[in-house]
Amino acid sequence: MSEVLGIGVSHKTAPVAVRERLALTPGKVEAFLRDTLGVADVQEAVAISTCNRTEVYVVASDPVEAETRVLGMLARKAGIRPTELAGSIYALRNCDAARHLYRVTSGLESMIVGEAEVQGQVKRAYDDALAAQSTGPLTNHLFRAALATGKRVRSETRLGERRLSVSSIAAALAAEQLSGLERREVLLVGAGETSELAARALADHGVEAIFVANRRRDRAISLAQRFGGQATSFDALPQELERADAVICTTSSPHPILEAEEVAAVMDARDGRALLIIDLAVPRDVASDVRHVPGVALYNVDDLQSVVRRNRSVRQVEAQHAEGIVEEEIQRFAEWLGSLEVLPTVGALRAQGQAIAEQIVRENAGRWESASEKDLERIEALAQAVVNRILHEPTLRMKGMSDDRVHLRMQVVRDLFGLEDVPEGIEAEQPLAEVRQLRRRDAPPA
Structure with a gap:
């Protein structure tokens, strides 16, 4: 399965x-x-x-x-x-x-x-x-x-x-580190969803100016216009870094965009003004050694944990309610998943029982020299009926299962009976055979 x-x-x-x-x-x-x-x-x-x-x-x-x-x-x-x-x-x-x-x-x-x-x-x-x-x-x-x-x-x-998000927490961190964002200029590197959420959060904090840098200039212009900011190019990043109070990076670049050497050059041109860089990208947009450049405060997504912890207690009660909903839905999934396995397992178990009955009849074929063809048919029917009678109750019980442990129970059945390769989609809807009284050869038809 x-x-x-x-x-x-x-x-x-x-x-x-x-x-x-x-x-x-x-x-x-x-x-x-x-x-x-x-x-x-x-x-x-x-x-x-x-x-x-x-x-x-x-x-x-x-x-x-x-x-x-x-x-x-x-x-x-x-x-x-x-x-x-x-x-x-x-x-x-x-x-x-x-x-x-x-x-x-x-x-x-x-x-x-x-x-x-x-x-x-x-x-x-x-x-x-x-x-x-x-x-x-x-x-x-x-x-x-x-x-x-x-x-x-x-x-x-x-x-x-x-509506807390990594972006809103980053804006809160920037406001905390800069003692407020009023009259501050923030540079967003990237123009995707995370940058849009960051721009919205920055605007809520009253940031004075937002600058957006992105490889696709049309996306940078679109985002900047929605929040009264200005678009800039990646080529202009050094100049923008010189004027910004904070930088939030959110691109999906596979390689760092800001290296220590170029950031050090920017800091030399800032006349001692500190620079806050918050890197929300994974892979990271900012090389890790940038944090060692004098005057730079660099935070990545893992560094936001301290801000997050201050917001966690507010949501604990609602989280418990949400976990209850998850468990309700998991119950439904478990029942659905188990239902996929019941019929194939029942079918495989019945097929195994019938194969064993047929094998035993074949192995003992030489012991019934005087049996007629009709007698042999009755022997085969009897063997199959015994198998079906034994499996009748287990089949009904398995097909009636509907709780969240069906999958585990089917696994136990497969392990117990050695049903290692259960074909998916086996049906077990044919009626169970019944044990009928065998007639003597000379008895009149019923």
């Missing part, structure tokens, strides 16, 4: 230095999914990559082999040995994998509990997988149910009421 497997790292298990090496930039997701489908009988795959996590959800008939191979792919991408990732990687199966994805989509696994962006990020990951044609029945159901769970959490709780 195929199983759902979730493999990944997050801000809870790995620092940004590890996460950025595993990050899947938009242009590389499709190729990664295509490569994943080619290993260890992986039939379906979806990958999520954000500043806080990289996770791969696959469907495979051999989850142990799939886990090993996918871990190897991630390790090769990061350029490190799989054993070095062992302490950072988590691998979850079936309902545990689904529960984790539901929690991610609901914002319960985010650095900022209830953050605004994560549901959109999960939807884009699913859309990318649909475009790459790497989804299937299990992942389609899983991700649609996860997105529906996220919507329930947002509509039935106040978890996302304040």
Whole structure:
């Protein structure tokens, strides 16, 4: 039977230095999914990559082999040995994998509990997988149910009421470090969704001027116009850095945009004015050694934790309500997942019993020399009827299961009876055979 497997790292298990090496930039997701489908009988795959996590959800008939191979792919991408990732990687199966994805989509696994962006990020990951044609029945159901769970959490709780996000926390940090943002100039490097959220948060803090730098100038102009700012080019970054009070970086560049040498040159031209740089990108936009340049205060996404902790207590009650919703939805997923396995398991068990009965009849064929063809038919019918009578009650009980432990119970049945290769889609709807009284050869028809 195929199983759902979730493999990944997050801000809870790995620092940004590890996460950025595993990050899947938009242009590389499709190729990664295509490569994943080619290993260890992986039939379906979806990958999520954000500043806080990289996770791969696959469907495979051999989850142990799939886990090993996918871990190897991630390790090769990061350029490190799989054993070095062992302490950072988590691998979850079936309902545990689904529960984790539901929690991610609901914002319960985010650095900022209830953050605004994560549901959109999960939807884009699913859309990318649909475009790459790497989804299937299990992942389609899983991700649609996860997105529906996220919507329930947002509509039935106040978890996302304040619309906190990494970007809004970055703006709050900038306001804290600069003693307010009024009369301050902030440079945004990047013009995507994270930059838009940052611009909105900066405007709410009363920032005096926002400058937007992006490789695509049209996007920079569009974002700047919405918030009364100005667009600039990447070529003008040194001049903009000289005048800015703070810089927030959010691009999806695979390589650093700001290196220590050029930032040092900028600081020489600032006449001793300090510069605050907040790097929200993963992979990071700012080289780590920039923090050693005199006058620079550099923060990355992991450094926002102290600000986050001050907001966490406000959301604890709503988070508990959200977790209850997640568990309700997981119950439904578990029942659905278990229902996929009941009929194939019942069918495989009946097929095994019938095969054993036929084998025993064949092995003893020589013992009934005087039996007629009709007698042999009765013997075969009797053997099959015994099998069906024995399996009658277990079949009814298995087909009547509907709780969240169906998957585990079916696994126990398969283990007990050695049903290692259960074909998917086996039907077990034919009526159970009945034991009928055998007629003597000379008895009149009933």
